[in-house]
Amino acid sequence: MSGTLIPRDRTAHPEPYDPGYKTSVVRSPRNALLSLDATVTENTGPTFGHDLIGPLDNNLILNFTQGKAPAVGERIRMHGRVIDETGRAVPNTLVEIWQANAGGRYRHIRDTYFAPLDPNFGGCGRTLTDDEGYYEFLTIRPGAYPWPNRGNDWRPMHIHVSVFGSGFGQRLITQMYFQGDPLIDLCPIAHTVKDRGQLDSLVAPLDMAGSRPMDYLAYKFDIVLRGRRQTMFENRPEGL
């Protein structure tokens, strides 16, 4: 993919400082970002080949036990398409996800929530988008969990998503929420996104047509990355 990245529309994103999400108070820069046109450094980025991806890497129901025993919970297929702002598919790009188990417990040394670990669930997965930008995961629906923010804050059910794109300047981490979860509207992290349309875009709808009878339900989650300029007027000193 060639062409310079289109400058990021920062209004599509949360502000760094959002006191409702307490940790952001001391972890947000106070000075303005320095804006510059992307250089070769941002326009290029790592690529990953199919040899990286194991056969169960996108199957979180089975990948922790290497297929020996399935995880407990509501079986779901998470699928969607990665495109850029100009509507072009982003093919062969790495999508990584991580999540809690059905009870809201993460398999991480730092998580001390007393909901038990599932001995058959790890919580990470990865895949490459296909030639048209499509990806899919099989997993279990994560539970809500409490976290120390305000007195009684609970994260909605969510799956963390990391996407690379074709340039380092497209790097994005976000979270997918589930249609109809009443905790979304109470969550200060979800509501760091002030634009309602942008927040709604993080909510995956139930997709019955993408589900499989007697096996799993499906949720669709499309992702948009920064686009690239495709102009014939690049690099002319006179500016046109």
Added chain:
Amino acid sequence: MPQPLTRHRETASQTGGPYVHIGCIPTFAGLEGVYPEDLGKRAIEEGAKGEIIEISGEVFDGTGWALRDAMIESWQADAEGRYPGQEGADPKVNGFCRFAADKDTGLFTLRTVKPGRAGGQAPHIALWIAARGINVGLQTRIYFDDEDNAGDPVLSRIEQKNRASTLIAKKDGASRYRFDIKLQGEGETVFLDM
């Protein structure tokens, strides 16, 4: 009504959260066995051409406390200034690396090759930082205090010249550099929108 612009908006960023390692550096989370090894474990393979260097530092919050849960990614050119994928690039340079602040001390270390000049820019390594409390990944760059940084397009665009030093790693031994990142307050690192 004019024609509509058929542009999509970029998906909104959300914090990587405290458990970002589960997905990005699973062995750091204590999660073994799903993948043969963590993605981006090494910036270079044995035999990379150029000077092998180590850059260490900490990521400090606005109170001066080092983050113990930050995840950092780096992207850089080889010793000749060529990025992986470009013609003639050193096949032993992965360019991309992922590393975490130590969970007890907050110290991170990047072992890599010193990059060459790329596209008229002084030698630099791009960083992208994700962590709990960081709503949108933070972009910054590492430059080097023993290189000629004059005329670099990024450094020269910093209006307050006293802030440019926040992007310059200090040599603290043979092939060793120190690069601290201050998210907020006195000596705040310059963060980029590129």
